Amino acid sequence: MVEDIVRNIKWLGHDGFYIEGEGKKIVIDPYQVKECELADIILVTHEHFDHCSPGDVEKIKTPSTVIVTEADSARMLSGNVKVVRPGDRLTVFNIPIEVVPAYNVNKQFHPKNKGWLGFIVTIHGTRIYHAGDTDLIPEMGDINADIALLPVSGTYVMTAEEAVEAVKVIKPKIAIPMHYGAIVGTAKDAKRFKDGVQDLSKVVILE
Numbered sequence: 001m002v003e004d005i006v007r008n009i010k011w012l013g014h015d016g017f018y019i020e021g022e023g024k025k026i027v028i029d030p031y032q033v034k035e036c037e038l039a040d041i042i043l044v045t046h047e048h049f050d051h052c053s054p055g056d057v058e059k060i061k062t063p064s065t066v067i068v069t070e071a072d073s074a075r076m077l078s079g080n081v082k083v084v085r086p087g088d089r090l091t092v093f094n095i096p097i098e099v100v101p102a103y104n105v106n107k108q109f110h111p112k113n114k115g116w117l118g119f120i121v122t123i124h125g126t127r128i129y130h131a132g133d134t135d136l137i138p139e140m141g142d143i144n145a146d147i148a149l150l151p152v153s154g155t156y157v158m159t160a161e162e163a164v165e166a167v168k169v170i171k172p173k174i175a176i177p178m179h180y181g182a183i184v185g186t187a188k189d190a191k192r193f194k195d196g197v198q199d200l201s202k203v204v205i206l207e
Helices: 002-006 054-060 138-142 160-170 187-197
Strands: 009-013 016-021 024-028 041-043 066-069 080-083 089-092 095-101 117-123 126-130 147-151 174-178
Touching: 002 126, 002 147, 002 174, 009 174, 016 117, 024 117, 041 095, 041 117, 066 089, 138 160, 147 160, 160 174, 160 187, 174 187
Parallel strands: 024 041, 041 066, 066 080, 126 147, 147 174
Antiparallel strands: 009 016, 016 024, 089 095, 095 117, 117 126
């Protein structure tokens, strides 16, 4: 089942993903979107321009689209916007969504006190964790996920090596690297991540 779900995940570049399941279309952090179907649910992790892009949100939303985000991003977006904080749980169109923390521990780009977000979305019983812009944080010890979408590029987020440590903590069946190829990081970071994970999890590099 997990392998089937992965086939329904499309990387949109950077931290952006399109996920289809339960008859719904979910988009996370759309940025510089070229091709993407209209979304039933849009999840936005935080207010930085490469994650909260109002122009991209407008491209893919409809009058019935539900947007889930934190307060800073909500001020920049319009429509049916639900404001959440880490620790919240909600169900949108029968899809359970858990809101988890995302922050830096050794840099100041994403302070913990901002209350910015990662998400766990459950599709057909499979738990998909989008880590948001984060370092390796203690709360990852509480993450239960089958699929983990993890930043690997360093500078603003975890390095590839730190993301490997996150895999050791979370123990997902499948890990997918993200946060490279646009603002910072290259495919070499994804390759370093995959080489570091080895047989801890299956790494799928989406293109």
